[in-house]
Amino acid sequence: MQAVKEKLQDMNAMRKAKAELKAEEKAEKELAKARMEVAHEVRLAKEAEATMDLHVARAGDRAEKEIAKHTQNEGVGMNSYSTAVSPMEAANNPTYTAN
Numbered sequence: 001m002q003a004v005k006e007k008l009q010d011m012n013a014m015r016k017a018k019a020e021l022k023a024e025e026k027a028e029k030e031l032a033k034a035r036m037e038v039a040h041e042v043r044l045a046k047e048a049e050a051t052m053d054l055h056v057a058r059a060g061d062r063a064e065k066e067i068a069k070h071t072q073n074e075g076v077g078m079n080s081y082s083t084a085v086s087p088m089e090a091a092n093n094p095t096y097t098a099n
Helices: 002-072 087-092
Strands: none
Touching: none
């Protein structure tokens, strides 16, 4: 009778140890999964930041081109003192010739 009782106690202890080990492995697995998800999100954030930097650089280049284009044409326009007629003036004030 004592041997059976000891065997049952050993089985209960073994079951308890296995359950603890299984819970520990599950926690480690969840932690590893969480770390992988964090690493994935960090990678996505870095890619998004690089893409944003590229867009900002392109926008800066386009702005510089527009500024350069307008500074080259400073003498042309309605507020200039040149005798040349700007395309805008020519479109808004057509000249009529009498036949």
